[in-house]
Amino acid sequence: MDPKEQLKRDAAREALSRVTPGMRLGLGTGSTMWHFVDLLGDALAEGTLSGISGVPTSERTRDQAAERGIPLLELHEGAPLDLAVDGADEVDPHLDLVKGLGGALLREKMVVQAARAFVVVADDSKEVSRLGTRAPLPIEVVPFGWESHIPALEALGARGVLRVSEAGDAVRTDNGNLLLDAHFEGGIEDPFEVENRLRARAGVVETGLFLDLADEVILASDSGLVIRR
Ligand code: 5RP
Numbered sequence: 001m002d003p004k005e006q007l008k009r010d011a012a013r014e015a016l017s018r019v020t021p022g023m024r025l026g027l028g029t030g031s032t033m034w035h036f037v038d039l040l041g042d043a044l045a046e047g048t049l050s051g052i053s054g055v056p057t058s059e060r061t062r063d064q065a066a067e068r069g070i071p072l073l074e075l076h077e078g079a080p081l082d083l084a085v086d087g088a089d090e091v092d093p094h095l096d097l098v099k100g101l102g103g104a105l106l107r108e109k110m111v112v113q114a115a116r117a118f119v120v121v122a123d124d125s126k127e128v129s130r131l132g133t134r135a136p137l138p139i140e141v142v143p144f145g146w147e148s149h150i151p152a153l154e155a156l157g158a159r160g161v162l163r164v165s166e167a168g169d170a171v172r173t174d175n176g177n178l179l180l181d182a183h184f185e186g187g188i189e190d191p192f193e194v195e196n197r198l199r200a201r202a203g204v205v206e207t208g209l210f211l212d213l214a215d216e217v218i219l220a221s222d223s224g225l226v227i228r229r
Contacts, residue, residue: 005035007123007220012036014218014225015085015121016043022051024078026111027065028086029058029104032121036085037061041068055081057111058104059174075114084115089135089208090128091120091217095228096191098131100138100208103163103173109206109213117215124221131209132188136161136181138208145203146178152201156194158182177205 001009012035019025019040027037043049045068053071055078056062065072086108090098097120099105112118128134137158141149146162153160163171163179171179188194188209195209217228 003222004123005031007222008032008121009035009039010225011121011123011218011220012039014220014227015119016040018083018119019049019052021049023082024073025052025054026081026084026086026115027054027056027061027070028084028108028111029061030087030102032087032123033061033085034064036121037064037068037070041065041070044069053078055111055114057086057107058102075110079114081111081115082117084112084118085121086112086118088120088122088126088210088217090131090133091122091126091219092128092131095120095214095217096131096212097210097214098135098137098208099210100140100179101135103138103171103179105138105208106140106173106175106177106206109210112210112213118213120214120217122217122219124219124226127219128187130187131191132184133186136183137188137194138163139180139182139198140173140175140177140205140207141180142203142205143176143178146180149180149201149203153180153182156182156197158184175205
């Protein structure tokens with residue numbers, strides 16, 4: 001296995017050790033979560049875990065989990081969830097996160113909101129000293145008037161770029177919305193202020209800032225696992 005994929009799998013395996021029989025799980029989205037869902041599928045098939053159900057945060061995760069025979073629930077059926085597990089694009093020293101490069105930020109945040117605990121799985125390349133330095137901040141917006149957010153982002157010190165596919169089409173989220181990627185020169189100085197200012201705007205559905213939400217971050221590196229709480 002590619003060494004980077006092995007790190008993701010190591011983090012996912014550690015997160016799986018937090019899962020006990022009968023738990024209702026939030027199942028995040030992304031390449032690291034792919035390993036978690038895969039390992040969870042193995043554990044159910046082998047009978048080392050039983051009675052598990054999950055709420056997927058994207059159609060991709062729904063498809064993978066269904067293929068692996070993981071019983072699925074709608075969010076209102078599963079809530080309160082025992083544990084949400086998800087990846088991240090950035091993790092800062094306060095365990096605040098940027099998420100959403102995979103485009104699933106809205107459902108991911110709704111699932112975390114419904115969970116009693118939230119564990120993040122990542123490789124150590126996601127560690128940053130300041131959010132917004134490694135990745136842009138994804139923002140889900142309704143299609144109507146999306147361009148009107150660009151000057152507001154500029155006022156916050158960010159360059160907003162509509163996310164497009166390789167074919168040049170605007171990317172649509174699972175919810176039919178658009179994504180703006182906000183590039184902050186030098187990172188995000190005050191993530192809470194940015195979150196409040198963006199969330200106050202009509203037309204902004206959700207941001208990829210996950211602040212004060214993570215209970216534990218499992219980071220896999222070449223020298224082993226680092227657990228932050
Ligand atoms: C999707 C996300 C993912 O969790 C994030 O992009 C990390 O993905 P990966 O594990 O592939 O690096 O927020 O919306």
